[in-house]
Amino acid sequence: MQKLYLIVLMLALCTPGLAQSKAETKTQKKALRKARPSYLIIGSQFSHIKLRDTGTSPRFYEGPRVALASSIYSEDSLKLGYFYNTTGVSLLDDNGDIETLSWTGxxxxxxxxxxxxxKATRESKIQIGVGYNxxxxxxxxxxxxxxxxxxGLDNxxxxxxxxxxxxxxxRKSGWEKKVGFINIKAQPRKYALSFRLNIPALTVSSRPEYAYLTDVINPDIxxxxxxxxxxxxxxxxTETAxxxxxxxxxxxxxHYRxxxxxTSDTFKLNIAQHAYGINFMVRLNKINRDERY
Amino acid sequence: MRGINWLLALLLLAGCEDALFEEEKADTPVTNFEHLWEACNERYSFFELKGIDWDEYYRENRPLVNDGMSDLELFDVLAGMLNALRDGHVNLISPFNISRFDIDFLGPDNFEWRIIKENYLGDDFLITGPFSHDFLADDEVGYIRYSSFQNPITDFDMAFVISRYRNTRGLIIDIRENGGGSIRNVYRLLNRFQQQPVFLYTSQIKSGPGHEDFTTAAEVFSEPELPFYERPIVVLTDRQSYSASSLFTLGARSMPNMTVMGDTTGGGLGLPNGGQLPNGWTYRFSITRTLDPQGNNFENGIPPDIVSITTDEERINGVDRVIEDAIDFLIN
Known part of the structure; x- marks a missing residue:
């Protein structure tokens, strides 16, 4: 795990040198950035969350989270840039056979x-990108x-x-098939499949102090x-899209995220989230002449 | 094709949180016992004050726990161990029972609401918010009964009662059998009895696993609010004045115009905090401590300035000795 960590870190640090051609001038870069397909993404995300706060319980709490998702996203053969946000509510219970004990969040x-x-992969079937997150x-x-x-206030x-x-x-050419009485037509179409892995190098969190006193209505504390x-x-x-x-x-x-x-404190907080998203991508800039959909 | 294989292999990385997170504790009587004992050992506030050797309770109770025992048997062992802390803020909560340490029996019954209604207030007393109140002793004394700190006090409630009794020679605030509630209401009361801020007590929170690991003491002052009542006030207490009631009593001891009368309170000056066992049962125990301005810890009960207990004979005759003594004190 540590080796993989180091390799990816080095790759990320060397990225500009590996990926950017020295010949690219500032003007060219600006033009490229302007031409890079950009999208506003709006959608929803449905997650299954698993949470354990050992400050209060050794048990895992599980349940759904429903969220609204929005992103700004741009990608071409050189670079991918993104910013995304999800805002949601969750209801988790401890799967106990006694009366439900639940966290709402x-x-x-x-x-x-x-x-x-x-650069070496830009023309390949599978392109590899490195950077930061x-x-x-x-x-x-x-x-x-x-x-x-x-x-609980988790950050x-x-x-x-x-x-x-x-x-x-x-799919470069279309086709037509007849299944019983139904005609199925498929038109030429572009697709993209991607996978991203984000590895933490530096993490900051805030947690309740040792006694885990989090009652916000107590005026003397x-x-x-x-x-x-x-x-x-x-x-x-990870994200698969x-x-x-x-x-x-x-x-x-x-997507599937x-x-x-x-966290790193004495009483650790563990959260795992499996999120499934359906989104609509709205193209923000003009479609270039050489682009074909 | 090789590329697709790579993608699939990376996809497998996702969903592997079980390999990253520490395994969930097994739910057995032994792990439940160990978890509860350790949680108390590291976070409970009053081992030193109460002279409790918690290791001794481990040695005594651990042999009683085995993986073949029933939930009821396990509950009895755990509840017995927790009750050794002699703390009303300590509970074990299962679906079939709640363990508790009954503070009621630490002292005699010193309050009967029916006697007060029949022989002191009559039918016409006022109920303003959480307060039942009226004049006593030919309108020379105001009597205010506050039965639970869980009942919120509003600015209107305070302004009304203070205004009504502003010309009396003194006030009686009766918090006997008041088992506590929100600390916010403690301040809402205390803030009305002095024009200057008064140093009430210090508060400390458990900060580490050592039995005496606490944060530095935070000093708590009253924050005066209008209108005031600065004439003499007697606070009536008994053993069932617990938790927020004890905190109010502790504050009252620091106020120059307040006198505590009746019996020692039940204590419970530590804030309780909750947790859960591997089997889903929950528990709570104290994780803070509160000291008076002189550094005294009255967790086991705050003694009154003037002891006053109603005898059985007086009760039969419809007399509340504590109210009688409070009236005497205020008038004479």
Whole structure:
């Protein structure tokens, strides 16, 4: 794991040298950036969350999270850039056979990053990109059965290298088939399949202090004083996405995101999220003459 | 094709949180016992104050726990161990029972609401928010009964009662059998009885696994609010004045115009915090401590300035000795 970590980190640091041609002038870069297909992505995300806060319980709580998702996304054969946000609500219970003990939560997550596609792979079937990623997860949750420990404010921010694999493909010619009485027509179409792995190098989180006193209604204790920031822990994540381009340059995007998070304090917080997203990509800039959908 | 294989291999990385996270604790009687004992050992506030050798309770109870025992048997062992802490803020909560340490029996019954209604207040007393109140002793004394700190006090409630009794020679605030509630209401009361901020107590939170690991003491002051009542006030307490009631009593001891009368309170000056066992049962115990301005820890109960207990004979005759003594004190 450590070796892989180092390799990807080195790749990320060397990225500009590997990926960017020295001959590219500033003007060319500007023109490229302007021409790079950019999208506004709006959609929804349905997740299964698994949470354990060992400050209050050794048990995992699990349940759904429903979120609204929005992103800005740009990609061409040289570079991928993105910023995304999801805002959602969750209801998690401990799967116990006794009366349900549950956490309800409101959470917001942000991520942004850039990946530069390696020159050597730009013309290959599978392009490889390396770069950086910053991701964060903020959650406020309540479980009133836990007395003065019944509130949880989770904050994790992680920065690290990122590696991506991109597999654009297309159906160049259409076809027509008759199945019984139904005519099935398939038109020429562009698709893209991608996979991204974000590896944490530096993570900061805030957690309640030792006694886990998080009751915000107690006036003689300032609740924020009972939290402390610490370095350590991680947010490890992957994203697998499939894009189905429409004739007008817009697209449909389906993704599966997996996140695993852990804090570094004595009583660790573990969160895993399996998220399935359906999104509509709205093309923001003009379609270039040489682009074909 | 090789590329697709790569993608599939990387995809497998996703969903492997089980390999990253520490395994969930097994749910057996032994792990539940160990978890509860350790949680208390590392976070409970009053081992030193109460002179409790917690290791001794481990040695005594651990042999009683085995993986073949029933939930009821396990509950009895765990509840017995927790009750050794002699703390009303300590509970074990299962679907079939809740363990508790009953503070009621630490002292005599010193309050009967029916006697007060029949022989002191009559039918016409006022109910303003959480307060039942009226004049006593030919309108020379105001009596305010506050039965639970869980019942919220509003600015209107305070302004109304203070205004009504502003010309009396003194006030009685009766918090006997008041088992506590929100600390916010403690301040809402105390803030009305002095024009200057008064140093009430210090508060410390458990900060590490050592039995005496606490944060530095935070000093807590009253924050005066208008209108005031600065004439003499007697606070009536008994053994069932617990938790927030004890905190109010502790604050009252620091106020120059307040006198505590009745019986020692039940204590419970530590804030309780909750947790869960591997089998899903929950528990709570104290994780803070509160000291008076002189550094005294009254977790086991705050003694009154003036002891006053109603005898059985007086009760039969419809007399509340504590109210009688409070009236005497305020008038004479």
């Amino acid at each position: 409101v959470s917001v997550s942000f991520a942004f990053g850039d990946l530069w596609k390696l 910053v991701q964060s997860f903020f959650q406020f949750r309540t479980n009133l059965r836990l007395s003065n420990a019944g509130f 994790l921010i992680s920065l690290g290298p990122s590696v991506g694999f991109f597999f654009p493909f297309e 300032n609740s924020l004083d009972t939290y402390s920031f610490q370095l350590g822990g991680y947010i490890l994540s 499939f894009v189905y381009y429409l004739k007008n340059g817009n697209a449909l995007r389906f 997996w996140q695993a998070m852990q």
